[in-house]
Amino acid sequence: MLELRASDVVIRESLRELVSLGLARAEDKCRYRLDPTKPALADMVGRLELLYRERQVTVIEAIFARPEDALQSFAGSFKIKRD
Template structure:
């Protein structure tokens, strides 16, 4: 599954994308990068509650993938991540299940690694 995803896109997902909905918000904002998005806008587009949309915007802003211009959040037109995002968007459109599987495999691996650190081995 992850072999279908190029290394740089896998690294981008590992670093910045914790859920499919977060990826979809980022791609939505990228597609309409001239708009200043508010949590209410994201909530309406994604059919989710406003507080969840607000937390997603905050997470993307903390990762410096979007910026707050005072009136809302914008996707920077000259993002240094544009090449990866364009390819990720195409991959998500064509191999959605592979991308979704990879996104959701990440937290499980992290939790497993954390749990393994506390295993007590028998002598």
């Protein structure tokens, strides 16, 4: 990837978090590789990759949605509509 549109601090913290969660590993000081450490994580990453190919906009919206928006949307799916 040639360019990321985020601050260096955000990128470093995000990469550190991915490593701590067992989703990535550092190859050297500046390079990281997606490398799930557990089969369940690898399966989840694979399913996410497939979902991203099929519904890219939906996945991107979910990533950037504010947590309260996501919670509101989930709660809204249980509303009973009256005719």
